[in-house]
Structure formats: C-alpha cells, structure tokens
Amino acid sequence: MNSETRTSTTDPSSPSKTGREIVVSELRYNPLTLVGVLLVTGIATVAIVGPLVTPYDPTAQNLANRLQSPSPIHPLGTDRxxxxxxxxxxxxxxxxxxxxxxxxxxxxxxxxxxxxLAGYVGGWVDELLMRLVDVQLAFPGLVLALVVAGILGPSLRNVMLALAVVGWATYARVVRATVLSVAEREYVEAAKLAGTPTSRIARRHLLPNVLGTVIVLATLNLGTVVLATAGLSFIGLGAQPPAPEWGTMIAGGRDYLRSAWWIVNAPGVAIVLTVLGFNLLGDGLRDVLDPRQRSQLEEI
Structure with missing residues (x-):
C-alpha cells in the first residue's frame, strides 16, 4: 500500500495533478530535466541579451591583438x-x-x-503522401541536406531551406499514426455523423492529440538542427566569413588547435551544451506530455 502511494505521488503523469504540479513533480522526479531547462534558458538569454552588452564588434579585425590568450579584457581570447x-x-x-x-x-x-491530411482523408491521398515520405526517409538526412545546400549554393538561408526540406517527413509519419488511431474513436465518428466540418474536427479532436508528440519531437530537433547547421558551415556550405557562426569559428581555428586552443574549444563547448540542453529538455517534455510515447519515439 505504501509503495503504491509513493508511486502515485512521484508519477509526473498522474491525471489528478494540475499542469504546474506535473511540471514540478517531473523536475523532482528527473533532475536532468532541470539541467536541460537551465541550459536552454541560459543559452537563449545569452543569444538575446549578450549582443546588447558586449563592447566589441564581432567582425571588426584588430591584427595587433591576434591570438591573445584568455584574459580579463578578452575572457575567451582572440582569434587569428x-x-x-x-x-x-x-x-x-x-x-x-x-x-x-x-x-x-x-x-x-x-x-x-x-x-x-494523410491520416484523416486516407485513400489515394494517404498512399501518395506516404510514398513521398518513404522516398524522403530513404535518404540519410544530412547527406540529402548536403546535396540540396550544394545545389543552392553556400549561405545560411540555403542551409536553412536544405535542413527544412529533409526534416518534415518524421513529423508526417508520427502524426499520421496518431491520427489513424484517434480517427476511430467514438467521439470523432459522432462528429462526422453530426456533419461537423473536417477543419473543425481536425482542430478540436485530432490536433490536440498529436500536439504533445510534436512538441517533444520539435524540442529534440532543435539540438539536431544546431549541430547540422554548424557541420554544414564548417565545410563551407553555411555561414560565410566573417559571419559569427559556431561552425565557421571552428573551421577558422582548426589550424591553431595547439597554439590557440580557445578558438575551437569555445564554440565546440557551446554546441555540446546547446544540443545536450535540448535533448534533456525533450526527454523531460516526453515524460510530462505523453509518457506512453517513450518507446515509440526511441525507435524513430
């Protein structure tokens, strides 16, 4: 009896709890989620506030101060x-x-x-859209992004388009599977028989059921996109010098790994912390929003 009581009080998905209580319970139940929240919040704060308070221009060159080691004036040193x-x-x-x-x-x-659209309409529409999804998923995402970015030309805008083109299919597959399950429930069938417009059924009955899974996938995707953007910029397909971007910073400092280690290590650590933060946050959101989807998401 006591063990059952403890389980119910520590289960972050208990239906009797309010949204705030679920979040607080999850943070207590899984401290790594709190680490993810702190990392993401800290990096977002730096991105918003940092450029407003830094006294230096990110692109201004000063060869007299090149390759200076970390100091009070330059806490992370200077580049080449x-x-x-x-x-x-x-x-x-x-x-x-x-x-x-x-x-x-x-x-x-x-x-x-x-x-x-595929899950609710079905028929030939479902077949056509899912075959497009299968074709897209047949190619490794990063390889396909390399091809698209290479065709469009090197720039951040083209990298953004390339990564967007290759990443939507996972959402389509997961959402379709959920919609197929929800569409068979009684309240959806009743809404159809009552003549409720399709758009209203999708908005009121289908979309709320897929929202939790989509939020979790999106959170995990944020870290993946940060890593892919840095990788494409590192090989010259993304941001172009002198743009301040983490991938280009690593590329610009790779010839100084021994003499000026801070040039590469600083953006490298930033990328690691950002991806780690989004991954931990995504895991926590998965437990809060839909614990039953854990095994399904791990297979994707």
Missing part, C-alpha cells in the same frame, strides 16, 4: 584576426538558435499538415 572570441560566440548563439527555430517551425508545419 584579433576578433574577440566571446563576442563572436554570443552573436553565434543568436544565429544558431534563430536558424534552429526557423527550420523546426517549417518542419512542424509541413510535417503536421501532411500527417493530418
């Missing part, structure tokens, strides 16, 4: 062109998070729309 690494890191956070949000938003809108 005398630019303050901390300032470029802060501006790079704004670029990386901005692209991650834009790409993920496009993926969510397109993928959710395709999944809702």
């Amino acid at each position: 062109l005398g630019r303050d690494v901390l300032t470029r890191l802060v501006y790079g956070a704004r670029v990386s998070l901005g692209i991650a949000l834009a790409v993920t938003t496009i993926r969510v809108v397109v993928g959710t729309g395709v999944g809702l």
Whole structure:
C-alpha cells in the first residue's frame, strides 16, 4: 500500500495533478530535466541579451591583438584576426538558435499538415503522401541536406531551406499514426455523423492529440538542427566569413588547435551544451506530455 502511494505521488503523469504540479513533480522526479531547462534558458538569454552588452564588434579585425590568450579584457581570447572570441560566440548563439527555430517551425508545419491530411482523408491521398515520405526517409538526412545546400549554393538561408526540406517527413509519419488511431474513436465518428466540418474536427479532436508528440519531437530537433547547421558551415556550405557562426569559428581555428586552443574549444563547448540542453529538455517534455510515447519515439 505504501509503495503504491509513493508511486502515485512521484508519477509526473498522474491525471489528478494540475499542469504546474506535473511540471514540478517531473523536475523532482528527473533532475536532468532541470539541467536541460537551465541550459536552454541560459543559452537563449545569452543569444538575446549578450549582443546588447558586449563592447566589441564581432567582425571588426584588430591584427595587433591576434591570438591573445584568455584574459580579463578578452575572457575567451582572440582569434587569428584579433576578433574577440566571446563576442563572436554570443552573436553565434543568436544565429544558431534563430536558424534552429526557423527550420523546426517549417518542419512542424509541413510535417503536421501532411500527417493530418494523410491520416484523416486516407485513400489515394494517404498512399501518395506516404510514398513521398518513404522516398524522403530513404535518404540519410544530412547527406540529402548536403546535396540540396550544394545545389543552392553556400549561405545560411540555403542551409536553412536544405535542413527544412529533409526534416518534415518524421513529423508526417508520427502524426499520421496518431491520427489513424484517434480517427476511430467514438467521439470523432459522432462528429462526422453530426456533419461537423473536417477543419473543425481536425482542430478540436485530432490536433490536440498529436500536439504533445510534436512538441517533444520539435524540442529534440532543435539540438539536431544546431549541430547540422554548424557541420554544414564548417565545410563551407553555411555561414560565410566573417559571419559569427559556431561552425565557421571552428573551421577558422582548426589550424591553431595547439597554439590557440580557445578558438575551437569555445564554440565546440557551446554546441555540446546547446544540443545536450535540448535533448534533456525533450526527454523531460516526453515524460510530462505523453509518457506512453517513450518507446515509440526511441525507435524513430
């Protein structure tokens, strides 16, 4: 009896709890979620506030100060062109998070729309859309993004379009599977028989059931997009010098790994912390919003 009581009080998905109590319970139940919240909040704060308070220009060169080691004046040192690494890191956070949000938003809108349409309409529409999804998923995402970015040409805008094009299919597949399950429930059938418009059924009955899973996938995707953007910029397909972007910072400092280690390590650590934060936050949101989807999401 006591063990059952303890289980019910620590279960973050208990239906008797309010939204705030569920979140507080999850943070107590899984401290790693709190770490993710703190990391994401801290990086977002740096991206928003940092450029407003830094005294340096992220692109201004000062060869007299090149390759200076970390000091009170330059806490993370300077690069090969005398630019303050901390300032470029802060501006790079704004670029990386901005692209991650834009790409993920496009993926969510397109993928959710395709999944809702395929799952609810069915028939030849479902077959056609799912075959398109299968074709897209048949190619490794990063390889396909490389091809698209290479065709469009090197720029951050083209990288954003390339990553958006290759990432929507996962949302479509997950949303369709959920819609197929929900569409067979009695209240949806009753709404159809009552002549409720399709758009209203999708908005009131289908979309709320897929929202939790989509939010979790989107949160996990944010970290993936940050990593992919940095990788494409590192090989020259993304941000172009002198733009302050984490991938280009690593590329610019790879020839100075021994003599000026801070040039590469600073953006490298920033990427690791950002991806880690989004992954931990996504895991926590999965437990809060829909614990039953844990095994399904781990298979994707």
